[in-house]
Amino acid sequence: MIRFTLNGRPQEIDADPDKPLLWVLRDDLGLVGTKFGCGQALCGACTVHLEGEPTRSCQTRIGDVAGKSVVTIESVNGAVAEAVQASWIKLDVPQCGYCQSGQVMAAIGLLTSNKKPSDAEIDDAMSGNLCRCATYQRIRAAIHEASRLLGA
The missing domain is CATH 3.10.20.30 (Beta-grasp domain)
Incomplete structure (x- = not known):
């Protein structure tokens, strides 16, 4: 067990x-x-x-x-998760949506440890998450938006 x-x-x-x-x-x-x-x-x-x-x-x-x-x-919750989810919706990040649960989990992990990441830090943290629809620019923008919502 x-x-x-x-x-x-x-x-x-x-x-x-x-x-x-x-x-x-x-x-x-x-x-x-x-x-x-x-x-x-x-x-x-x-x-x-x-x-x-x-x-x-x-x-x-x-x-x-x-x-x-x-x-x-x-089950994700809390301020960081809410900011990421709100940003994903506001910026209409998903296209097909298949990768998005993994993208959101990675973004929450990044913003939990770094409230105001640079583009390079976002790219590094998210580099292991592939999006076949290539929504990488929207993902990066949503992470910056979530950071703003978190007051960073």
């Missing part, structure tokens, strides 16, 4: 410790906001927060999250 905190609540699951967290979230727990993109931690679609840090769930074994805290897109 693997015990961890998921979206602020205690979670217990009987799963193979080598099973990727992504598949536990999606298949076993029904949390489908975290997307499968590449399965190799290269695209960012599967980004969740593990102990507050953006982490690729496709390459994180469920056994490695025992005793830790995982937050998915379904």
Whole structure:
């Protein structure tokens, strides 16, 4: 039995410790906001927060999250998350939307640690998140807007 905190609540699951967290979230727990993109931690679609840090769930074994805290897109909250979500809506960031849960999770991670990132810092923090629709300029603009909303 693997015990961890998921979206602020205690979670217990009987799963193979080598099973990727992504598949536990999606298949076993029904949390489908975290997307499968590449399965190799290269695209960012599967980004969740593990102990507050953006982490690729496709390459994180469920056994490695025992005793830790995982937050998915379904449960992000707080001032930074609200600013990012409001900015994404205001600037109409998504096109197809498939990558956006991972983009939002990465943006929240960035703005949690750096309230006023430069373009270069945004590009660096977001570089592992691919968008097939190439909305990178809108993503960068939304992160700057979220920063402004946060008073930075």
